[in-house]
Amino acid sequence: MANQLWRLALVMSSVLMLATTAQAEVVAEETEEVRRKDSLAPLLLSDFEQPTTAIAEWMAQIEQPAIQVTGVQINVTAAGLNIALETNEPLATPSTSVVGNVLIADVPNAVLALPEGEEFQAANPAEGIALVSVAPRGDGIRVAITGTEAPPVAEVRTEAQGVVLAVTLGEPGEIAEEDAIQVVVTGEQEDGYAVPDASTATRTDTPLRDIPQSIQVVPRQVIEDQAVTELQDAVRNVSGVVEGNTFGSTQENFIIRGFQQGFQLGSTLRDGFRANGSFSGVRDLANIERIEVLKGPASAIFGGAIEPGGLINIITKQPLEEPFYSAELQAGSFGFVRSTVDLSGPLNADRTLLYRLNLAYERGDGFRDFDQGIERIFVAPVVLWRIGDRTDLTLELEYLNDERPFDRGLIADGDDVVDIPFERILGEPDDIARNEELSIGYRLEHRFSENWRIRNALRFTDAYLPNQRAQPQRFDESTGILTRAWSDQEYFVNGYALQTNVIGEFSTGSIEHTLLFGVDLERQAYDSEGFGTDAPSINVFDPVYGVAARPEQDEFPTEAGIFNQQIDLLGIYLQDQVTLLDNLKLLLGGRFDIVDQRTELGGRFGEGESQQQYEAFTPRIGIVYQPIEPLSLYASFSQSFAPNSGRTVDNSILEPVRGTQYEIGMRGEWLDGRLVTNLAAYHLTRSNIAATDPENPDFSIAIGEQRSQGVEFDVIGEILPGWNAIASYAYTDAEITRDNSPLEGNRLFGVPENAASLWSTYEIQSGDLQGLGFGLGLFFIGERQGDADNSFQVPSYVRTDASLFYRRDNWRAAINVKNLFDVDYIESVPNFRTAINPGSPLTVLATVSVEF
Template sequence: MSYVFIRKSIKISFLKCFLLLFATLSMFNSYSQTAKGTITGIVKDAAGKPIEYTLVALKKGNKSNYTDDNGKFILKNVTAGNVVIVVQGLGYTTSETSVEVISGETITIPDIVLSEDVNQLDEVNIVSGQNKFARKETQSIARLPIKNLENPQVYNVVGKDLMMEQVVLERTDVYRNVPGAVPNYSAGGSQGLTMRGFSNTSGMLNGLNTSAVYPMNTAILERIEFLKGPSGTLYGGNRNTSFGGVYNYVTKKPYQNFGGEVGYVGGSFNFSRVTADVNTPLNKEKTALLRLNVAGQSEGSFQDQGFAKNYVFAPSFSYQVTDRLKLSVDVDITRSNYTMTTVAIPASSFANITARNFKDLKLDYERSYANNDVDAEIGVNNVGAQIDYKISDQWKSETKFLSSVGYYKHLLWMTLTLLTDETANRVIRNQTPETFGNTELQQNFTGDFKIGSFRNRMLIGLDYNKNYNELNRVVNLIYDKIDINQPLNDFNKEKIKDLSYQKGFAATTTETETYSLYVSDVINFTPSLMAMLSLRVDRFSTKGTYYPATGIYGVNEAYNQTSLAPKIGLVYQPVIDKVSIFANYMNGFVNLAPQEVSDGVFSKLKPQYGTQWEGGVKLDVIQNKLNATVSYYNIEVTNSTYKDAANYTVQDGTQRSKGFEVEIITNPVPGLNIVAGYAYNENEYTNASTALEGKSLAASPKNTANIWASYTLTGGKSKGLGFGVGGNYVSDSWFETSNTFVLPSYTLLNAALFYDQPKYRISLKGNNLLDEQYWNATGMPQKPINILAGITFKF
């Protein structure tokens, strides 16, 4: 029996199993007919001021609601008996209160007092509350205490609830839940994505810049935040941003109760993963808290060669020194070892290749064309610290620091460079050893005060960023020429080493520094009308690239540059806290090094700017059961560079990216949660070289769609049993900038079955159930149908 036949049989059987289980879920949904009561109360801050728009929910159940303008809440039809309600508010610690509910009575509990905390949403487990995928309220998006409906910028948040249901093991699994996001891949292990037609392979870590090398393990994540459009006002023009947006990894933080979980996931291609997440207070006052996340995983490949391994050790500590002062330290030590091969098609080869689509190539999808000798061994050490201090009732101080050092112990990366339909060069990139570092120190002051009748929420920030790298590499090293349909000579590390030394390693060192000042103010002219006015000034400097072999810096590469990034946003809420109409003008920039503009003449270049106009509507209606965002945007990029006919740099290039996005997150009935999105994007060069003008950017599909729907039984003997199904569609795009070779469209179907109980959780997940063959932006074949099964024990 052939492998293909077995795989198709597994696929059909697995689909039938999921359909049968989904059809029978309702058989288990027998609700117990118990008596009901009502809970009411008021939520206040430490000064006794009522806190509005605070989420109050049963820790176990399907009831939740928000406080009104007076801080009052009410939960109706609560099952009689002892229950625990959880209260969470933007900028406050989470509170849990036990309540004895009596049948037919309204229980008024004592006022709930919340303490201030900037990490307010880092550990909340309201798994059965309304619309659990729509938890967007977080200060780290704007670095200000504003809600989603008050923010004129579009953003998406993928939290741990959704990641848990989808059995997320890689960052690419997270990205697929964001409208318009298409996962890509960086050779350095820094998985990234394309948003609004612009590629970005590096994210932020808790709001700060990381090393260019970051082989992150998702076990440490609380959520990922995706800010759409140029975000230069908050994040500057560093390599972690793009004109399409920026994404921020938020790691798990300590909380006040003892708890945690250990888990195991196994699956196709010898996948195996062990995780542990332990949280504990260190003193009886619960002011010193520690949380430790560790994980180790390994996997084979669906191809004839290949493997991937990843290990992480990530402790997080916080200490509430006084009611005004809090200290936090986060550490992330990650190690990774993996293989990778990519595909390249030089422009000179198109005349010799008949195929114009990956599906038409004669490459064997399940053949790596390399072996496990061509691997990468990399790591990263991240150490972050934060000091939060309450200056007064109106002003707070936040001091943040991150040292991020990534390295290649060695990196061997093979590219299969096609020459004809049957032949190719196997080309090696050899990097050993190399270091990539980033150090950032940031000081933020946030205020919430009134000038006359106008409420102001203001951010004043200072930022220092130092980025450096020490490189030692050989690129474009031709190992051999092969016939792709014939047996291959094995790769040999010793031969690669010899060829590398024959060609010669190129060693360089580069260091840059950026000093920044930024101000942002959200002004409420009326309760319904507000404006965001922001400005950032960056001073960028570098001595250029240093060549140890010669002891000198590159010719005329040293330069200093000052850039401005303004942002204006308007928000009008015709129905306060329900409907928001917004518009924004945002700017981002990239600092460009001097380039050769004529024979032997180098010239300083202007920063490249991306400017966005955007408008849309945000909704949070039907008691938070429907959260939606619809927006249209237009991004104009200026000061782009390209090569003229004489191969000199010209800086008058322009580019336009425009389109619209829709996101819907809904909880129409108890237990049913849906997150869905659609995006349309056109991204073209409007002024460039003759070869590029009018062409679309590579790996920039026009149409993308995503959906995930899950249903969990909320009562009866089978309470906690659930089923989820979802998928993604990505349309055709171009594999390269000449728009000659197609990166084909694909449709993914995924499904999950889970049983969640207070002490354990059992999961079964099927990925790519249609067994689709598809490729990422670097020409790497992606996984066919695969199955994962996991169990987690909670304590």
């Protein structure tokens, strides 16, 4: 208890310090990273520093209605060109600045209302001018004019019908090509569905079109439009991903390309760091910027603990230079209430210290008949310190306190799910699970030059996860009687990970390289203690609860079962992204891992210790060919290995799980990059898998080899102005291909052969109803096998979601309806007949948010 109070005091002190400092600051700029390039590429509007605005001026702008710019006209003159922003009333005088060869003009308190779209661009409108771009920027409009040899010069005139910039060419300076700069914004992403880059596949910021492996990104805009509050609702938009074993709805686990994530170490990452495997709880999304899902083996870059189906990497929000304040309130069905706060900005005048603070509080009763619902508190401060021009240090902390029912769900009856109301529980109404987790870490980056940098990061996590439940055991179909057992468990989880890598860009003749070399060190430790004894049986058709009191730990007739495990991993990896030609790229990589695994048993499990150490090399090879600018064709080969979670009845640890994948695919970026498509076909094998020993359910056996092969298709982006969509389809053929038991030839449990999703929104772009939008979603999951024996199946379903929203200035209000037609469906099956997870019924959620 003293430990917990100390942690809470530390967190709240950090919150108060950051919030107080944030209120005292009045100026900021948008975070940006400047790096030199070898060519004078035109720069876009989002690439540049925003001028400082005092709070008094800023508040005055909010109070005034924004002036609509209804047209942009460019007229070539003898001296250069005139750019006219057309309005029905005078605009404020723009402020101007110069970055590199670009002249920037910021027009405050204005909004674009162009009939042809949300932005205006004109390439090479006059000699010496490479690009003119006009786009929204904060509470105003930004005009960027890129000169080919020097920054243009502009005379600004305000008129009754708008603003005119009379542009003339500047004198060429002494800027050589190698000194030309490109400004890269590293703060908040612009609203939108299509994301051009990702870091998960290569640990470098790489365009998706250059990655020879299937990767999908779920951006923040999709999360907001769908009113997503849990990770499972976000990744249902991605092909080949379905929910796996949730351990009584207390954890997040997924099946990717047919394979369940590892029980101990898991395949969900946070900013490239592994979460606490299956022992981690339900993650809060308050500080998430986007979610990247990499399909297929990833051990070549993330080490020997990633299952071959793929991984999910959660990218968190980072501090901004521009002051940003956001608050959101959600309320809906089953007593659900959730509030979040997002604050960011500078902590000092010269903006070498930036912060971000995300807070969330949530409670809800849920649709299942438990005495107590979900209640959680989440706090996540981040501080960025720019130690110098070349060195940045980021300090991060997350604190989560979560309490929710432990809910094993429904049970199977013959070859189907027992026919009882979905809200009926088969444990006890006071079954509960708790999770208190503290995570701290840092990220340090030093840039030796424009082309070479070193990164070092550390993350430490400590969690305590107790639960108490009446565990369903065996069901008698003839009588309706379900036997149960009292279970009282505690998990103590802690671990750290240290990552160091060097990234360098260089050329060998005409061939360009991006080299990555790194070393990872990781330790994960799990200590558990569990008590169990018989509990009163229950009739599932006419349940009576509270027949006997739940025993305290010292009242259990048998001693505790003790299971402790420690896994140490050391990995060294090397990767080279090679540009052979502008349209031909090669990815070569490999990693060598040493894994040490120790297990200790005690109490009613018997006394015993076991240790296993093994080494592995995992390669990855991929090639990308781009026959035309928007299309990429790729092929890849990759392997993986992971520590086995299983141990046999004689207490020996199974050999590591091995995976091998062959993949080919096509990725397209259409409509000037606003719409992204990805088509992939793969063949993936996984060998030496642990499964529950049917004779000894507390232990495991190896069941040989599993194979998954299929086709996946993903689409995301803006089809027309205001019309966004994200869609997916997956065909997955997953089965047990080699085994010494009747399981051989069975389909893998929980894996639908066909699955598809579609979510689309449209927002009215002009007129009296501008800002009003509508959304519709369809989520289809085909029939799945309920267990490895294929003894029962859960039927297919289609879930329909809808939304109605309205945006105006810095306000947004929305109503989201999930499961519009109130269909009964099964969310997941974890290979147990007595732990089937039902999906939520018709749910309505209202959201109001405001940004400053």
